[in-house]
Amino acid sequence: MIVLGLSALYHDSACAVFRDGRLVAAAQEERFTRRRFDPAMPVRAVRACLRDAGLGIGDVDHVAYYEDPVGKLSRQLWMGLPAVPDASRRTLFRLDARRPARQIEELLGYPGPVTFVPHHESHAASAFHQSGFSDAALFTADAVGEWATTSYGTGGPNRFELFEQVDFPHSLGILYSAVTSFLGFAVNSDEYKVMGLAPYGTPRYADRLRGLLTDLPRGQFRLDQDCFDLSGRSPMYTAALGELLGAEPREPESALSAAHSDLAASVQLVLEDILLAKLRFLHAETGLGRLCYAGGVALNCVANRVIRERGPFAEVFVQPAAGDAGAAIGAAALVSARLGAGVRPERLTDVRLGPAPDLGPVAAWLAAAGVPFEAHTDDEAGLVGRAAEELAGGAVLGWFQGRMEFGPRALGARSILADPRRGDMRDHINALVKKREAFRPFAPAVVAERAGEFFGLAGDSPFMLFTADVREPAALPAVTHVDGSARVQTVDRAVDPRFHALLTAFGRRTGFPVLLNTSFNMRGEPIVATPADALACFVRSRLDVLVLGDLVVRAADLPAHWAGLVDQQLPYQLPTLDRDVYSFL
Numbered sequence: 001m002i003v004l005g006l007s008a009l010y011h012d013s014a015c016a017v018f019r020d021g022r023l024v025a026a027a028q029e030e031r032f033t034r035r036r037f038d039p040a041m042p043v044r045a046v047r048a049c050l051r052d053a054g055l056g057i058g059d060v061d062h063v064a065y066y067e068d069p070v071g072k073l074s075r076q077l078w079m080g081l082p083a084v085p086d087a088s089r090r091t092l093f094r095l096d097a098r099r100p101a102r103q104i105e106e107l108l109g110y111p112g113p114v115t116f117v118p119h120h121e122s123h124a125a126s127a128f129h130q131s132g133f134s135d136a137a138l139f140t141a142d143a144v145g146e147w148a149t150t151s152y153g154t155g156g157p158n159r160f161e162l163f164e165q166v167d168f169p170h171s172l173g174i175l176y177s178a179v180t181s182f183l184g185f186a187v188n189s190d191e192y193k194v195m196g197l198a199p200y201g202t203p204r205y206a207d208r209l210r211g212l213l214t215d216l217p218r219g220q221f222r223l224d225q226d227c228f229d230l231s232g233r234s235p236m237y238t239a240a241l242g243e244l245l246g247a248e249p250r251e252p253e254s255a256l257s258a259a260h261s262d263l264a265a266s267v268q269l270v271l272e273d274i275l276l277a278k279l280r281f282l283h284a285e286t287g288l289g290r291l292c293y294a295g296g297v298a299l300n301c302v303a304n305r306v307i308r309e310r311g312p313f314a315e316v317f318v319q320p321a322a323g324d325a326g327a328a329i330g331a332a333a334l335v336s337a338r339l340g341a342g343v344r345p346e347r348l349t350d351v352r353l354g355p356a357p358d359l360g361p362v363a364a365w366l367a368a369a370g371v372p373f374e375a376h377t378d379d380e381a382g383l384v385g386r387a388a389e390e391l392a393g394g395a396v397l398g399w400f401q402g403r404m405e406f407g408p409r410a411l412g413a414r415s416i417l418a419d420p421r422r423g424d425m426r427d428h429i430n431a432l433v434k435k436r437e438a439f440r441p442f443a444p445a446v447v448a449e450r451a452g453e454f455f456g457l458a459g460d461s462p463f464m465l466f467t468a469d470v471r472e473p474a475a476l477p478a479v480t481h482v483d484g485s486a487r488v489q490t491v492d493r494a495v496d497p498r499f500h501a502l503l504t505a506f507g508r509r510t511g512f513p514v515l516l517n518t519s520f521n522m523r524g525e526p527i528v529a530t531p532a533d534a535l536a537c538f539v540r541s542r543l544d545v546l547v548l549g550d551l552v553v554r555a556a557d558l559p560a561h562w563a564g565l566v567d568q569q570l571p572y573q574l575p576t577l578d579r580d581v582y583s584f585l
């Protein structure tokens with residue numbers, strides 16, 4: 001039984017393949033088209049995932065789509081119709097509930113049955129069916145699906161039910177995104193910058209923001225709409241928000257002031273408080289001890305820590321692809337279960353679900369191009385020893401191994417790695433490749449069995465979904481945030497033996513089995529997918545060393561004309577941000 005899950009046509013489209021109830025592959029379209037958050041029907045991702053599983057589109061028994069287009073259309077009409085005759089004409093094509101079915105048939109070449117799974121059911125199932133829990137309370141929060149923005153439910157051996165939902169336009173995602181927009185950042189992509197800015201401020205606007213929310217029984221709430229403009233025209237807030245706050249909106253890319261940090265701190269605090277309150281309702285209502293959580297708001301790892309440490313649930317599982325990409329997994333899991341494929345209650349431990357690259361020809365390419373490299377075939381200790389030695393010597397390393405990660409984080413398959421003990425490393429990597437705001441921290445990876453020596457983690461964190469206190473901030477300055485916390489990844493030997501061995505080898509040399517781990521990409525680009533992407537990024541960004549599978553390439557050994565050649569052939573420009581991307585149409 002092959003079920004293909006799809007999320008598409010809004011933001012960050014993706015696919016997931018279930019074979020006999022088990023997740024075997026998943027990938028985001030952006031990695032193949034090289035267009036960040038590509039919303040197109042994921043034609044390339046589907047082809048790559050099916051091929052990797054030894055399948056073709058003709059083998060698919062059922063397609064599960066991550067939302068109900070008719071339900072969504074009713075909300076789109078309700079919110080969008082008054083604006084359609086004028087400026088929103090260019091978005092009219094979105095008001096087409098047949099578009100997903102038509103594209104599935106025409107672009108994917110799939111004529112068979114399609115089930116449209118309500119969006120928040122897709123989110124909830126993406127967490128429940130990957131949690132390994134036999135029984136759990138379910139919670140989802142995002143900007144909006146069809147109508148739902150927040151939902152409450154329960155899952156069990158033969159039970160999956162959402163029993164309460166909060167409807168649009170009352171939305172925690174919208175509140176957070178509107179403040180993101182007010183702070184001059186891009187909606188639906190830069191919310192994590194607000195989270196990163198928050199610890200620099202004091203939450204002096206929290207009471208005013210809280211005043212926008214009316215708390216109601218049964219998990220319900222209302223969001224005062226005067227401050228928001230959800231018509232799809234920029235910006236996402238009205239003048240009333242500035243008046244309420246007594247603050248000016250920030251121009252994109254302009255300097256950040258203390259007031260901006262204070263506003264970030266305020267919206268973060270308000271979000272955490274309301275999440276805790278809503279989870280207390282869910283806990284009391286269900287009497288269950290375990291929580292499964294997904295939806296875009298669940299990517300807020302600072303709030304996740306608060307939920308795990310101060311919330312009412314004894315155990316918390318957050319779907320690592322908590323945003324819309326991961327909803328493809330949930331839709332496929334639900335449909336697999338309903339078709340009798342018997343989805344197994346297995347805990348997701350590994351998100352390297354993308355296609356495995358063909359590294360076979362790489363050595364031949366490099367040789368033909370006259371690039372010296374070391375091959376450590378069947379020499380695991382030699383490979384990790386060499387990489388660890390470079391890292392301990394201060395090198396910034398591109399690390400490309402095996403199947404690609406699914407979801408927003410690089411977790412050791414498509415990573416840039418560096419020594420976290422060096423205070424200047426954050427600025428150095430920003431200058432080379434990330435070019436991101438100085439206030440944003442990099443994250444550490446640590447061997448799971450020694451995580452407690454370095455971080456005050458309340459449980460494991462294999463997917464960088466929880467922050468924790470750094471025990472000795474001065475020892476790990478490149479990965480410690482201004483409040484002494486870090487967004488930790490714990491690496492299990494059984495899950496990723498090579499990355500674990502690299503961390504261990506680095507620890508043997510330095511006393512710290514910890515590495516700075518950031519995604520392998522230039523600013524504004526998706527994470528690299530193929531060896532060719534990795535090589536191009538390596539040369540353009542002037543990383544020191546590239547480890548591609550078993551091969552080690554040093555930048556110092558590249559032919560002198562390469563850098564100039566790459567600049568000519570692949571001129572790198574910062575992409576302009578599409579500020580209309582948030583349109584809820």
Ligand SMILES: [Fe+2]
Pocket residue numbers: 119123142143144145295296323324327
């Ligand atoms: Fe969503």
